[in-house]
Amino acid sequence: MQFNFEKLITSANGMLPTSVYIAISEAAANAKADVLEVGTAHGASAIAAAKGLSEHLLVKTIDRLQGGSRELYGDIKQNAAMVNANFIEFGVEDRIQLFIGSSEEVAPTLKFDNGIGMLILDADGAIDRDFRLYYNLLKPGAPIVIDDYHASSVNVMRSLNGHCVIDQKHRLTALFIDYFEAKGLLIRDKVIKETYFGVKPENKNVDVTFDLDDFILIYRQLTFGKGKSRPTFILKGLEGLKSAAPKIYFTLKKIFRPRNL
Numbered sequence: 667m668q669f670n671f672e673k674l675i676t677s678a679n680g681m682l683p684t685s686v687y688i689a690i691s692e693a694a695a696n697a698k699a700d701v702l703e704v705g706t707a708h709g710a711s712a713i714a715a716a717k718g719l720s721e722h723l724l725v726k727t728i729d730r731l732q733g734g735s736r737e738l739y740g741d742i743k744q745n746a747a748m749v750n751a752n753f754i755e756f757g758v759e760d761r762i763q764l765f766i767g768s769s770e771e772v773a774p775t776l777k778f779d780n781g782i783g784m785l786i787l788d789a790d791g792a793i794d795r796d797f798r799l800y801y802n803l804l805k806p807g808a809p810i811v812i813d814d815y816h817a818s819s820v821n822v823m824r825s826l827n828g829h830c831v832i833d834q835k836h837r838l839t840a841l842f843i844d845y846f847e848a849k850g851l852l853i854r855d856k857v858i859k860e861t862y863f864g865v866k867p868e869n870k871n872v873d874v875t876f877d878l879d880d881f882i883l884i885y886r887q888l889t890f891g892k893g894k895s896r897p898t899f900i901l902k903g904l905e906g907l908k909s910a911a912p913k914i915y916f917t918l919k920k921i922f923r924p925r926n927l
């Protein structure tokens with residue numbers, strides 16, 4: 667029976683559009699080794715990858731499970747229980763390993779005997795960190811999926827305590843993608859909504875040394891950012907709506923990106 671990708675949004679709190687989950691699953695079908703993901707949240711993208719992956723391969727997914735939007739779902743233990751329950755619900759508990767901690771903390775504990783077969787980055791926009799940690803482990807030709815790609819998205823929001831919050835995660839991601847493409851480290855396949863699908867070039871079979879001075883120049887471009895500003899949507903107050911009127915809830919969620927500030 668065909669897998670219902672819509673269910674990832676309604677049952678696993680998936681934050682990406684269905685079309686992106688389908689494309690992740692299709693890209694995973696091309697992976698020649700285990701998949702690594704940074705940014706599990708509730709597990710939706712990891713489940714999509716597991717559904718497409720060859721039977722003998724695994725998805726390793728990293729999340730710190732605390733801070734930001736994770737605070738809405740309890741402490742680390744409660745978040746982990748929720749993610750693992752989703753893996754069971756979708757029948758992929760033997761195909762996905764959850765690693766709790768920040769990308770930097772977890773990276774030295776990971777083992778990839780055959781390299782990484784696909785990389786999914788959907789965390790905090792610091793994709794320079796994850797390229798440094800994982801790029802040389804990626805197999806040439808491996809799919810690279812990067813969410814939050816939007817060159818002119820600067821979100822200016824007001825937090826619950828009245829502070830001004832400026833989120834340039836999408837812009838930072840776009841600046842780094844441009845840079846990695848220009849350096850010949852990444853080849854674009856397609857962009858669906860705000861998710862970038864690329865591959866590591868087949869000829870990149872020697873280790874790459876990343877130039878931190880170049881990275882600093884990219885971060886300097888964040889001093890001033892110009893772009894569209896989205897209204898804040900406080901997810902917390904709308905949890906009741908989610909069970910009472912899920913269609914309205916998910917429509918609102920698509921229009922206003924959820925924030926927990």
Ligand SMILES: C[S@@+](CC[C@H](N)C(=O)[O-])C[C@H]1O[C@@H](n2cnc3c(N)ncnc32)[C@H](O)[C@@H]1O
Nearest residue numbers: 680681705707710711729730768769788789790
């Ligand atoms: C946008 S959500 C991921 C959405 C998920 N991929 C999906 O399909 O619904 C981003 C997640 O990244 C995690 N995160 C942010 N920065 C991180 C870091 N440096 N290391 C590990 N996880 C991080 C957050 O805790 C959050 O759960």
